[in-house]
Amino acid sequence: MIFLKRQLPLAITFVMGVAFAIQYYVPHPVSEEAITNVSKWMQIISGFALALGLASLFHVHAVKIKRQVPGWGYSLVLYITMVVTIVVGFWSRGETTVDGAKTGLGWLYDNMMVPLQGTMFSILAFFIASAAYRAFRARSREASVLLVSAVLVMMGRVPLGQFLLPWTWDVTQWLLNVVNSAVRRAILIGVSMGQVALSLKIILGIERAYLGGGRDQ
Amino acid sequence: MILPAFLLFVLLLLGTPALAATLTPEGFRALDTPNDAGKSLSLAWKASPDDRADRIVQVWMAESPAAPFKKVAEFPSNTRYVKPGDFPWWAQPAGKGDHYVKLVSSQAFPIEDGKPYFVKLLVRAGDQEVWSEVAEAKAAPDMFNTAQANNLAFVVVFMGVLLASIAAARRNPHVHLRRIAGLDAVEEAIGRSTEMGRPILYLTGSGGMDEVSTIAATVILGEVAKKVAHYDTSLKVPHRDPIVMAVCQEIVKEAYIAAGRPDAYKDDSNFFITSDQFSYTAAVDGIMLREKPAANFFMGSYFAESLLLTEAGASTGAIQIAGTDSDHQLPFFVTTCDYTLIGEELYAASAYLSREPVLVGTLRGQDIGKAVIMSVLILGTFLATVGVLLDTDWFSYLLDLFKDFK
Numbered sequence: 001m002i003f004l005k006r007q008l009p010l011a012i013t014f015v016m017g018v019a020f021a022i023q024y025y026v027p028h029p030v031s032e033e034a035i036t037n038v039s040k041w042m043q044i045i046s047g048f049a050l051a052l053g054l055a056s057l058f059h060v061h062a063v064k065i066k067r068q069v070p071g072w073g074y075s076l077v078l079y080i081t082m083v084v085t086i087v088v089g090f091w092s093r094g095e096t097t098v099d100g101a102k103t104g105l106g107w108l109y110d111n112m113m114v115p116l117q118g119t120m121f122s123i124l125a126f127f128i129a130s131a132a133y134r135a136f137r138a139r140s141r142e143a144s145v146l147l148v149s150a151v152l153v154m155m156g157r158v159p160l161g162q163f164l165l166p167w168t169w170d171v172t173q174w175l176l177n178v179v180n181s182a183v184r185r186a187i188l189i190g191v192s193m194g195q196v197a198l199s200l201k202i203i204l205g206i207e208r209a210y211l212g213g214g215r216d217q
Numbered sequence: 218m219i220l221p222a223f224l225l226f227v228l229l230l231l232g233t234p235a236l237a238a239t240l241t242p243e244g245f246r247a248l249d250t251p252n253d254a255g256k257s258l259s260l261a262w263k264a265s266p267d268d269r270a271d272r273i274v275q276v277w278m279a280e281s282p283a284a285p286f287k288k289v290a291e292f293p294s295n296t297r298y299v300k301p302g303d304f305p306w307w308a309q310p311a312g313k314g315d316h317y318v319k320l321v322s323s324q325a326f327p328i329e330d331g332k333p334y335f336v337k338l339l340v341r342a343g344d345q346e347v348w349s350e351v352a353e354a355k356a357a358p359d360m361f362n363t364a365q366a367n368n369l370a371f372v373v374v375f376m377g378v379l380l381a382s383i384a385a386a387r388r389n390p391h392v393h394l395r396r397i398a399g400l401d402a403v404e405e406a407i408g409r410s411t412e413m414g415r416p417i418l419y420l421t422g423s424g425g426m427d428e429v430s431t432i433a434a435t436v437i438l439g440e441v442a443k444k445v446a447h448y449d450t451s452l453k454v455p456h457r458d459p460i461v462m463a464v465c466q467e468i469v470k471e472a473y474i475a476a477g478r479p480d481a482y483k484d485d486s487n488f489f490i491t492s493d494q495f496s497y498t499a500a501v502d503g504i505m506l507r508e509k510p511a512a513n514f515f516m517g518s519y520f521a522e523s524l525l526l527t528e529a530g531a532s533t534g535a536i537q538i539a540g541t542d543s544d545h546q547l548p549f550f551v552t553t554c555d556y557t558l559i560g561e562e563l564y565a566a567s568a569y570l571s572r573e574p575v576l577v578g579t580l581r582g583q584d585i586g587k588a589v590i591m592s593v594l595i596l597g598t599f600l601a602t603v604g605v606l607l608d609t610d611w612f613s614y615l616l617d618l619f620k621d622f623k
Contacts, residue, residue: 200375
């Protein structure tokens, strides 16, 4: 049991990790084919895993409806919409259009999914405003620097700002190309080092927490 | 009258071979394109001071010297040079400033591996046309990209540094770790949730298990779950990826067992919502507003949903801890969360929370790697500047070692 739960996954991780680290340096078509095949395998596994996700979704909401926990009505709405979408999807044979005409599934997607997604995305504008308001209150020296640079960048980016204060364009470019880029690159160097280190730890079996349980088991 | 005409005739006679000599591509050769997947040939020849836009070079190819040649490329003679940065000095197919043309297999002229091909150039200037000699080459795939040898050497050295750091940490486990406020606050956040009797919400980001940041997020989840089990608080982990969900279920289960509370583990603490970005966001926002978790954790990689999630969480008054390597989302997290693990801190979290010498040792290895990179940046900037001022290529031999070549 310990072999299946610990040693085998670690061995697979080591072999695949080393193989695909080497693959990066091998331009041979065999190497390209290997990575393509593994990508296909991952897609197949993801497809099977979706059944796992659906089972979880059905289970969680079925329990909520059964126990009538607060907000169980939302779970009922989810069940109904899911069943309707599946039925319409089968009825439309999974196609959104047939001979240029919209199917039931296409209608559901265009008139339900797209507006709902658009609504969620549009909320971002209001959230940016409220988050910016909180962040730009000059409560500390750092927040004041943030406020001043944000105002300068905003002025340099909008036509009215450039018309009123033409010099803000150059300041904006300097802030974005020098200050902002330098910090971003510093973060990215740290991220890259961290990713390489974590990858090596996983490949060498030093980091095992992702397998579940402590490292000493 | 006769004398100038005679002189002009002599000049014309002498001038024709002279013009032909300047048109002829010097040192023309065909070769297999280095460091590639095959089905490609490269051509190289010396640059000439007479190269100019109105002098046209045509590339003609054939499968045998006797077969009819076919035109496969045409360009002005003052283009297609080897530019600095195209190839490292140890894998340079042609000298700097030489002409270099890569021919790839196409429908018009397919190139097969292992088959000889014959190539010649036609240089045309006005009415004058000069053919080069015929060069022969075979295409072949390569087993190792020598241009990336420096990259491989860096990885091997970095791996050695990491292993040495781990060995050093095993001998002397008292390695100093700088304080990471966001990770110190984990305990506080869980304690607060326990006191308020509200759940803890933990998100692993939008990536799959093939992303390092998601793996880091699942590793931190294990440490958080142990503390949650210890405090006997409720944990909710909504997922966008079923595979991540399956992994997290196992991690949380094992964490509860490790904490000595297997009875407190609930199988539905990890649950799948949807893989659609904004549907997932709407569902998690709904959980935040209805169940009002006292602590929200946002670990892993995020996209446009980051602010929608954290702003909704901030409105409920929850203590929020984020950790991401998505640099474009960091400003949103910093603005709306109480604590943010910036970039590499996400990867350091596992070592920081567990304080295990082996893992802490790797952090020292990372720091050594960063110190080397910073030194190279400073030295490289200095040498590149001196190289430009002195108009010399000498420093490129050193600088190429630290460049990324494909």
